[in-house]
Structure formats: C-alpha cells, structure tokens
Amino acid sequence: MDTLLSVENLTVKFRLRQGDLTAVDNVSFTLGRGERLGLVGESGAGKSVTGFSLINLISKPGFIDSGSIRFEDIEITRLSDTAMRKVRGEKISMIFQDPMMTLNPVLTIGTQMIETLRAHVGCSRRQAEAIALENIRKVHIPSPEKRLKQYPHEMSGGMRQRIVIAIALMASPGLIIADEPTTALDVTIQAEIMDLLLELCATEGVGLILITHDLAVVSQVTQRIAVMYAGRIVETGDTQQIVHRPKHPYTQGLLAALPQHSNRQNRLNQIPGVMPSLIKIPPGCSFHERCDLCQDLCREQIPQLNEKSSGAHVACHLAE
Amino acid sequence: MDTTHAHNAAASSATPLLETVNLVKHFDISGGLLDRIQWRGSNLEFARTVVRAVNNVSLSIAKGETLSVVGESGCGKSTLARTVLGLYPPQSGQVLYRGERIDNLSPQQMLPYRTKMQMVFQDPYASLNPRMKVREILEEPVRFHHKEKSRSEVKDRVAEVMKQVGVCPDWGERYPHEFSGGQRQRISIARALVVDTEFIVADEPISALDVSIQAQILNLLMDAQEQRSLTYLFISHDLSVVEHISTRVAVMYLGFLCELAPTEELFTNPRHPYTQALLSAIPQLGAPSQDHIRLSGDVPTPINLPPGCVFHGRCPHADKRCRREIPAFLASGDTTLVACHGVEEGRI
Ligand SMILES: Nc1ncnc2c1ncn2[C@@H]1O[C@H](COP(=O)(O)OP(=O)(O)OP(=O)(O)O)[C@@H](O)[C@H]1O
Ligand SMILES: Nc1ncnc2c1ncn2[C@@H]1O[C@H](COP(=O)(O)OP(=O)(O)OP(=O)(O)O)[C@@H](O)[C@H]1O
Numbered sequence A: 001m002d003t004l005l006s007v008e009n010l011t012v013k014f015r016l017r018q019g020d021l022t023a024v025d026n027v028s029f030t031l032g033r034g035e036r037l038g039l040v041g042e043s044g045a046g047k048s049v050t051g052f053s054l055i056n057l058i059s060k061p062g063f064i065d066s067g068s069i070r071f072e073d074i075e076i077t078r079l080s081d082t083a084m085r086k087v088r089g090e091k092i093s094m095i096f097q098d099p100m101m102t103l104n105p106v107l108t109i110g111t112q113m114i115e116t117l118r119a120h121v122g123c124s125r126r127q128a129e130a131i132a133l134e135n136i137r138k139v140h141i142p143s144p145e146k147r148l149k150q151y152p153h154e155m156s157g158g159m160r161q162r163i164v165i166a167i168a169l170m171a172s173p174g175l176i177i178a179d180e181p182t183t184a185l186d187v188t189i190q191a192e193i194m195d196l197l198l199e200l201c202a203t204e205g206v207g208l209i210l211i212t213h214d215l216a217v218v219s220q221v222t223q224r225i226a227v228m229y230a231g232r233i234v235e236t237g238d239t240q241q242i243v244h245r246p247k248h249p250y251t252q253g254l255l256a257a258l259p260q261h262s263n264r265q266n267r268l269n270q271i272p273g274v275m276p277s278l279i280k281i282p283p284g285c286s287f288h289e290r291c292d293l294c295q296d297l298c299r300e301q302i303p304q305l306n307e308k309s310s311g312a313h314v315a316c317h318l319a320e
Numbered sequence B: 001m002d003t004t005h006a007h008n009a010a011a012s013s014a015t016p017l018l019e020t021v022n023l024v025k026h027f028d029i030s031g032g033l034l035d036r037i038q039w040r041g042s043n044l045e046f047a048r049t050v051v052r053a054v055n056n057v058s059l060s061i062a063k064g065e066t067l068s069v070v071g072e073s074g075c076g077k078s079t080l081a082r083t084v085l086g087l088y089p090p091q092s093g094q095v096l097y098r099g100e101r102i103d104n105l106s107p108q109q110m111l112p113y114r115t116k117m118q119m120v121f122q123d124p125y126a127s128l129n130p131r132m133k134v135r136e137i138l139e140e141p142v143r144f145h146h147k148e149k150s151r152s153e154v155k156d157r158v159a160e161v162m163k164q165v166g167v168c169p170d171w172g173e174r175y176p177h178e179f180s181g182g183q184r185q186r187i188s189i190a191r192a193l194v195v196d197t198e199f200i201v202a203d204e205p206i207s208a209l210d211v212s213i214q215a216q217i218l219n220l221l222m223d224a225q226e227q228r229s230l231t232y233l234f235i236s237h238d239l240s241v242v243e244h245i246s247t248r249v250a251v252m253y254l255g256f257l258c259e260l261a262p263t264e265e266l267f268t269n270p271r272h273p274y275t276q277a278l279l280s281a282i283p284q285l286g287a288p289s290q291d292h293i294r295l296s297g298d299v300p301t302p303i304n305l306p307p308g309c310v311f312h313g314r315c316p317h318a319d320k321r322c323r324r325e326i327p328a329f330l331a332s333g334d335t336t337l338v339a340c341h342g343v344e345e346g347r348i
C-alpha cells in the first residue's frame, strides 16, 4: 500500500498561564492510501488536537512545536493559509461530532453544497447541482431533490451528519478525518452512519482516520488502531490483534474494564486513578502511576514505541 | 407480571418499593399569548404546543433491584425520572412509594421521602454547588434531614460515607472544580448516600466519563447497593452497561414503554421490533460489523405523536391496525411486558 499520510515526531503544545501544555507528544504514524485508522484513548489524551494538526487548524495559544506531517508530497506544517485552505477543500475533509460545525444554519443544504463545490472545483452551477444531488444519493437520503431545498434545522441529527458526509465527499478527498462523528447520535443511527462511512471508504477509495473513545465502534470500522494516552501513542497495530491481544497495560486495562456477557452483575475490572495533567506529565512512562507492573525503570525513562514480537508497536518497558 | 397495585398493604413484601401507574407528563411550550397566535385560513387561533414526553407509563420497582430505562435521545427517560422523584408534577397518573401515593403531596409532606429518594446526575459539575467545599456539600443534607444529629455526629456520618466511596478525607476542604469528572461523580454519589437513602435515580451517571473511570463508578454503585440493599432506577443509553448492572430493563420510545423484561430475557429474546433493532445496532467488540436491523424513517417528535403505535413509521412489521390503535402493554410470557400488536397477534 503506498503511503498517503506520514506523521513524524509531531509535538503540539498550548502556551497557558500555568505553563506549556503538551497535548501531542512526539507522535508518529502513517496511513496508507484507502486505509482506515482508529485513534482511541481517554478524554483529553490528544486525539482531537492530533486530528486538527493534520489540517493545520491549531490556533493560538496552540502551536505545532516540532515534527513533520506529509500528505501525499505536501509538507502540511509549512503550508501558507491559502494553500492549506485548498488542501482542506480538496484533499482532506473533516467531520465533527456536531454537524453544525460544518453546516451554515441560514443557508439551505443545496446552496451550501453548490457554493462549496464552485469555490473549490470551479464548475458551473448546473454541474454543481448535479454533483450535489449525486452525493446526497450516495449517503442514502430519501428524496434528495427535496432535501436540497431544506435548512439544517429541519433535519434530524443523523440526517445532518449524512449531509456533512456528503459534503465531505464532494471534492473526492484522499482522506477523511472523522472526530467522534456519532457520539451525539443514538445507536441505531450510529450503526447506519458507520455503515455508510465504511461503504464510502471502500467504493471511493478514501482513507479514514476515525477518532473515538468507543473501542467497539473502532473495532468494526478500522483496520489499524493507535491508542493515545496523555499525548503519546502507547500502542498501535492491527485492529483485531489489539482488541483481542492488547500488549500495553493501559490498553489491556481499558479492554478489561468493559462489561462482559459472562460477568453480569459482578464488579468490573477498573484502572485505578486518573490520567495525569498534560501540564505536568510525570517523568518516565506517563501511565506508570496507574500501572500494576510499574518498576523503577518506568518512573525514569520514557518507553519508546517499539515493535514487539507480535508485530504490534508498544511503548512499554515490560511488554513483549 | 401483576400490573394492578395495592394502595394500602403498607410495606408488605409484595408491595413494590416504587410504582408508577399510567404516569403522564406533558410540557406546554406554547410560550406567551403572542407566540400562540396563529392564522388558520383567515381565522385567528390560539394554538398550544405540547411535548408529550411521558405517556401512560406503568412500572414497578422491587426493593433491592436495579431497573434500567433505555431508549433514544429525547424519548422521555429523564422526564420520567424527574416525575418519579416529584421534581415535575405529573399531568395524570400516580407515583407510589411503598404503596403510598407521593405525586400529590405538599413539599412538607414530601420531606420524609426526600431523604429516602436521591438522584445522581450525568453532569456532576452542574449538580455540585461550586461555592461550597466538598465537606459542606456532604454535610448539608445530613444537617437538613437529621436535625437531631449533633455536629460531631454529622461529621462522623460524612467521614464514614467518604471512606466508603473512596473520597479521600483531604478532599473535604477543596472545591468541586478542583476535581476530575470521575472524582466529582464520586462526590455526588457520596452526597446521595449520606442520608438514609433507599432509592437512587441515576440519570446517565457515567456517560460523561472515560471507560477506565466508568468501571470505577459502576463498581461503587454496585458495592453501595449490596451494602445497603439500595434500589436503583438507572438511566443510560449504553446498552452493555445496562446489561451488566440491571435486574430488569424497560425500553422506551417516544414517551411510551415498549418492553419491560428481566435483563437476560430482554437481551437474549427481545420481542418488540424496536428492542430488536436497538439491540442489533450495539457495536460488538472485535466482531466485524454484523447485519443490524435497518430502520427506515426518522424519529417523530413528541410534539406530533403519530396515531396508533408510536413506532409504526419505522417498524418493518407495521400494518393497518398499528397505524390506528395504540397497543396495550401486555404480558408476553411470564416475566415480560410488551406493547406491540404484532407480538400480541403472534405474527412477530
Ligand atoms: N484551545 C486549547 N487551549 C488549551 N488547551 C487545549 C486546547 N485544545 C485542547 N487543549 C488541551 O489539549 C489536550 C488534548 O485535547 P484533545 O481535545 O485533543 O483531547 P481528546 O483526546 O480529543 O479528548 P476528548 O475525547 O475529550 O475529545 C487536553 O488536555 C486539552 O485540555
Ligand atoms: N422542561 C422541559 N420543557 C419542555 N420540554 C421538555 C422539558 N424537558 C424535556 N422536554 C422534552 O421532552 C422530551 C423528553 O425529554 P427527556 O429529557 O426526558 O429525554 P431523554 O430520554 O432523557 O433524552 P436524553 O437521552 O437526550 O437525555 C424531549 O422532547 C424534550 O425536548
């Protein structure tokens, strides 16, 4: 698979009054063309900031401190604002938890889609309308002609998210970054949206980075997973391998904490404590305060994300 | 199951701890007079807009059990919870606690029940007074409900509960904003436990928390239940959590109950078409996306309830009767109640 995206040693910080907050700490990963990667982890672990960095949407007091983000042959971290806007419109699309981050409440769906298209693709009005219709059909919305004339508030949350996906697809991007796209939706709607994303990635050959805290969803949609904890990737590898045979103590704890059919009404396995503040990440492994296996080495040295015998990459001094 | 109820048999073992009978809660959102003026043809009319949040809900909760209510956003779970606790007056129907009606009591008459019935909310931040120290937050309900207790008795009581739920003693002098979401939820559970609580309504108590913290809070709730034989009305949209902790589960759709069954029965043998669709949509860890039941159509709003079965617009089994007649909540098997014509007729 040829490489679509390659992130190397990315560090993103926020300059706050109390000191620098390291939201993304020396993160590296790659994504192949048409590949689907899940970014999972604790709230505040740095998933969204990672996602925003990929489209250079980090604004003050945040900044990309170091590292490189290569998309196709473009170095994202060095692009001008104008060039970046072009990349965002044509090559990388982002879907947010709240569809209203993308949609304009005072314009009809049709107007928004057509204007987006004409700004980026430069086609005629009639062509744009045809493309808009085609994309609304792709996301399985009934009576698309009628929907084009409606405003966002006239639609349900699930329907709006479909429209956002339709807009994201219009420019035939190489990559879609979806940040918790179904967290605000009900499970029946979530299942439909995930089906849709999966289907479209397959038919259109689009790469996907799915950001979520829901391991079950990620396990059904993605081929690879990167687990983030306190700004760092602590484990990455094949999705099925990670959900069935996790190697990092944090991933193991996370999966073990999920309710099991066989264990009804019994106590759950819990990970003690909470994630450290990103302003004061402890020395050594950022998980060491919560880890059962912790040894002196863990308190002193940051474990590197190394390949283990299983093929997974794990940042833990003790994992095999 | 027995859907009739005993008003007078006080605290006999057969009396449920809590019961609702045909409970109805509507919200009038018409607004002021001017908002209500509408032209119909050439006539001026005063229109009323009513949200039918909870419709004819009858259920009973036995002492020591966990009854969970599940259903999609806006189906009326929180409204049901608040009406049960007397935070909203019902339009009609009854709420009974140990067989006594509590829905028509004055605030004064309600006081003894306020110590027995507590609520834990989704957002522990909004429910904790930001200007009070944790110690004050926990002492206040004891002082209020147990005026006979001396200062040192209050302190002892709070210290005991703090220890029980894993709130460190040195948190006492700090303020809520200094804590993480999970820690704050621990504090609000401690607050529910400092009085002589019997019944706790937990409305999405873990939805705002990380998976690694959710397990901590669920364990805490389960431990407290065991130690004090508490009864829970648990509201959540996370069906695997509901499966884990519930004795029985009620499924709600547009303000109506569609199914109520013992947990294992519900998850292995869902009968109502909506329950079937809901369960089939739960993502399973590590299992490649299975074939879930696809529902067509949008969820209608509780402002314009469809006639007949409220689920008919999305139901793959709907027929003429479903579009006209509201299905009754009937026994199906020994332990399950279902509101569905198809189930009643034996065609589902
Ligand atoms: N604009 C900002 N200013 C200051 N700090 C920020 C800002 N945006 C994010 N952060 C901090 O960066 C860290 C990572 O945040 P991020 O939003 O990436 O987390 P996340 O993994 O997406 O969490 P969640 O699951 O809650 O969405 C957090 O500690 C957050 O407080
Ligand atoms: N105070 C209120 N005034 C007017 N309408 C209300 C009020 N509270 C709730 N509603 C409406 O009643 C319906 C049921 O709301 P409720 O909050 O009970 O749903 P829910 O099942 O708890 O949803 P969620 O899962 O999103 O918490 C919704 O349509 C809601 O908009």
Ligand code: SF4
Residues within 6 Å of the ligand: A248, A249, A250, A285, A286, A287, A288, A289, A291, A292, A293, A294, A295, A298, A303, A315, A316, A317, A318, A319
């Ligand atoms: S390095 Fe130590 S603390 Fe960190 S994950 Fe490995 S065992 Fe745990």
Ligand SMILES: [Mg+2]
Residues within 6 Å of the ligand: A047, A048, A049, A179
């Ligand atoms: Mg995020």
Ligand SMILES: [Mg+2]
Residues within 6 Å of the ligand: B077, B078, B079, B203
């Ligand atoms: Mg609610």
